[in-house]
Amino acid sequence: MPPGHLASSPQETREIAEKLACPVVVKAQVLVAGRGKAGGIKFADTPDDAEKAASAILGSKVKGEKVTKLLVEKKLDVARELYVGLVVDRPAKCYTLLASQVGGVDIEEVAQKTPEKIIKHPLEPGRSLEGFQARELAQSLGYKGKQVVELGAFITELCLTATEYDSELAESNPLVETKDGEFVAADLRMIVDDNSLFRHKSLLEESREVGHELSPLEVKAREKGLAYVELDGDVGIVGNGAGLVMATLDMIQDYGGRPANFCDLGGGANEERIANGLEIVLGNPKVKVLFLNIMGGITRCDDVAKGLLDVRKRLGLTKPIVIRLVGTNEEEGRRILQDAGIPSLETMEDAAARAVELAKGAK
Amino acid sequence: MAILVGSDTKAIVQNITGSQGTFHTKLMLTYGTKIVGGTAPGKGGMQVEGMPVFDTVSEAVSKTGANASIIFVPAPFARDATLEAISHGLNPIVLITEGIPIRDSIDIMARAKERGCVIVGPNTPGIITPGECKLGIMPAHVFKRGEVGLASRSGTLTYEIAASLTRAGLGQSTCLGLGGDPIVGLSFVDILEMFRKDPQTNSVALVGEIGGNAEELAAQYIKETKYPKPVAAYVAGRAAPPGKRMGHAGAIIMGKTGTAESKLEALKAAGVRVALKPGEVAKLLAKK
Numbered sequence: 001m002p003p004g005h006l007a008s009s010p011q012e013t014r015e016i017a018e019k020l021a022c023p024v025v026v027k028a029q030v031l032v033a034g035r036g037k038a039g040g041i042k043f044a045d046t047p048d049d050a051e052k053a054a055s056a057i058l059g060s061k062v063k064g065e066k067v068t069k070l071l072v073e074k075k076l077d078v079a080r081e082l083y084v085g086l087v088v089d090r091p092a093k094c095y096t097l098l099a100s101q102v103g104g105v106d107i108e109e110v111a112q113k114t115p116e117k118i119i120k121h122p123l124e125p126g127r128s129l130e131g132f133q134a135r136e137l138a139q140s141l142g143y144k145g146k147q148v149v150e151l152g153a154f155i156t157e158l159c160l161t162a163t164e165y166d167s168e169l170a171e172s173n174p175l176v177e178t179k180d181g182e183f184v185a186a187d188l189r190m191i192v193d194d195n196s197l198f199r200h201k202s203l204l205e206e207s208r209e210v211g212h213e214l215s216p217l218e219v220k221a222r223e224k225g226l227a228y229v230e231l232d233g234d235v236g237i238v239g240n241g242a243g244l245v246m247a248t249l250d251m252i253q254d255y256g257g258r259p260a261n262f263c264d265l266g267g268g269a270n271e272e273r274i275a276n277g278l279e280i281v282l283g284n285p286k287v288k289v290l291f292l293n294i295m296g297g298i299t300r301c302d303d304v305a306k307g308l309l310d311v312r313k314r315l316g317l318t319k320p321i322v323i324r325l326v327g328t329n330e331e332e333g334r335r336i337l338q339d340a341g342i343p344s345l346e347t348m349e350d351a352a353a354r355a356v357e358l359a360k361g362a363k
Numbered sequence: 364m365a366i367l368v369g370s371d372t373k374a375i376v377q378n379i380t381g382s383q384g385t386f387h388t389k390l391m392l393t394y395g396t397k398i399v400g401g402t403a404p405g406k407g408g409m410q411v412e413g414m415p416v417f418d419t420v421s422e423a424v425s426k427t428g429a430n431a432s433i434i435f436v437p438a439p440f441a442r443d444a445t446l447e448a449i450s451h452g453l454n455p456i457v458l459i460t461e462g463i464p465i466r467d468s469i470d471i472m473a474r475a476k477e478r479g480c481v482i483v484g485p486n487t488p489g490i491i492t493p494g495e496c497k498l499g500i501m502p503a504h505v506f507k508r509g510e511v512g513l514a515s516r517s518g519t520l521t522y523e524i525a526a527s528l529t530r531a532g533l534g535q536s537t538c539l540g541l542g543g544d545p546i547v548g549l550s551f552v553d554i555l556e557m558f559r560k561d562p563q564t565n566s567v568a569l570v571g572e573i574g575g576n577a578e579e580l581a582a583q584y585i586k587e588t589k590y591p592k593p594v595a596a597y598v599a600g601r602a603a604p605p606g607k608r609m610g611h612a613g614a615i616i617m618g619k620t621g622t623a624e625s626k627l628e629a630l631k632a633a634g635v636r637v638a639l640k641p642g643e644v645a646k647l648l649a650k651k
Contacts, residue, residue, distance in 0.1 A: 166464050
């Protein structure tokens with residue numbers, strides 16, 4: 001890594017820049033990729049410039065994430081930018097190391113347009129990359145002698161750390177070869193598999209400290225164990241099953257509406273879970289109408305109906321609701337809703353059309 | 364005939380004493396599935412729904428003659444349980460568990476490949492050959508015996524589409540969920556290959572979603588092999604934003620990879636009948 005420090009104000013940035021001696025790089029610390037292109041990275045030749053750069057980036061949003069911290073680093077004397085990353089190869093069912101001499105901002109474009117410029121090396125399941133394999137890779141990237149050893153060591157270490165921490169992506173982009181022939185990771189990023197956190201408790205605690213850039217409702221949903229993604233439309237959507245909810249979003253969009261969220265109750269949701277989901281979706285003030293789409297398999301329609309009535313009672317619901325309720329115990333579920341004066345529909349198409357109509361009318 | 368499971372399937376339930384294991388053992392038995400026992404380490408000697416419980420898969424297999432397994436073991440222990448089933452030759456193995464780490468799934472699939480064993484899942488509703496065998500958690504009443512083969516990356520959408528096929532008078536040969544995780548045992552290509560050889564299957568429905576490139580690979584396979592049976596497909600997630608996980612661990616658009624548009628285009632170009640609503644799949648397959 002190049003020498004550098006974290007800053008949270010323009011003044012601090014200036015001080016660090018003075019200490020490191022310019023030129024420096026000022027980088028937004030956000031949990032998104034592609035921040036360079038999005039204006040989150042600026043170069044500065046003087047401490048003045050660094051301070052200005054910091055004022056511009058701090059408080060701004062980079063790909064939707066607000067910047068509160070900057071990393072100020074010594075600018076490297078770049079000879080070449082490489083890419084090295086360990087990714088999950090879904091069809092091959094293994095981890096694969098990708099390396100390229102064409103690193104920098106757009107590795108995806110390289111992968112699409114000139115795939116021959118990327119070297120791929122699949123990892124044997126249950127093992128990391130061996131040292132000799134990494135040195136061979138360094139050699140196929142065109143290096144010799146001492147550089148083979150140094151780059152090999154970096155790649156070996158990256159793979160070891162990535163597999164030890166169950167990462168689903170670990171990449172350095174760019175990995176800089178300086179004019180002195182040294183390798184410096186100018187950027188390093190690792191995404192840890194959420195499902196592995198039960199065996200990485202320390203990571204879980206640290207990530208809480210850093211704080212996620214999730215909306216308050218997304219945080220609440222995560223606590224309740226619900227899959228919820230906030231979008232920017234006005235039709236609130238709750239359903240059971242990831243595929244069904246995605247299909248519901250698509251249908252709302254096809255009918256000219258705009259989904260406000262994705263919310264999956266999961267299989268076998270009980271009354272409480274249903275109530276939690278409804279409460280989170282209705283917590284978004286942009287929601288004008290709620291669309292509840294249930295294909296009851298393991299989930300029982302009577303539980304869904306009871307959950308809905310419970311939320312209505314507790315929150316004093318005023319927003320219009322469209323319900324499509326079919327599957328296990330549907331007669332019982334419909335009867336409960338009908339007794340409470342809430343109509344339910346049978347097809348997804350009818351319900352989606354109705355929800356969009358109501359959202360438009362509610363303007 | 365159908366594929367993978369049928370009247371000759373004799374299955375054990377791993378973690379039969381857990382609440383999901385017990386509940387679904389009952390439903391599978393009611394359907395007529397030959398469940399012959401179950402396992403739960405430390406609870407050997409018990410009975411669940413009249414079925415014997417064993418401490419190990421080894422013992423269960425030698426005493427019951429089981430040839431398949433369905434696993435309800437929690438994610439942290441699922442790798443161990445699945446390797447146990449693989450090492451005793453059970454095939455297929457239906458892995459219901461959701462939330463298994465990718466690294467564990469990679470190990471499981473590598474071992475399964477070595478032993479020539481089929482893994483359905485993980486994070487799957489399972490597999491059903493209507494009228495013969497239900498090795499899964501799907502609601503039985505939406506399925507009917509017939510000639511459409513159905514493979515899906517989503518649970519509820521499987522039920523949704525199976526129900527609309529059944530309503531349209533189109534029964535199914537075998538329906539299965541491939542699983543919602545990034546690493547799963549079976550691909551659409553594997554399934555298309557099996558349905559091609561199955562005399563009972565006359566047409567195929569594929570239900571995809573965003574993330575990965577399984578649909579694109581299926582399209583390529585259909586085109587290159589001039590697939591002999593009609594195929595219809597639905598792909599969920601056209602309205603999904605990039606970079607966000609939509610419920611399933613595998614349903615995420617990474618950069619430009621895994622968009623619904625790319626999948627739909629590839630499928631169309633391969634001559635697949637593409638539905639824009641789940642309910643249209645039945646109409647597309649009813650056409651000659």
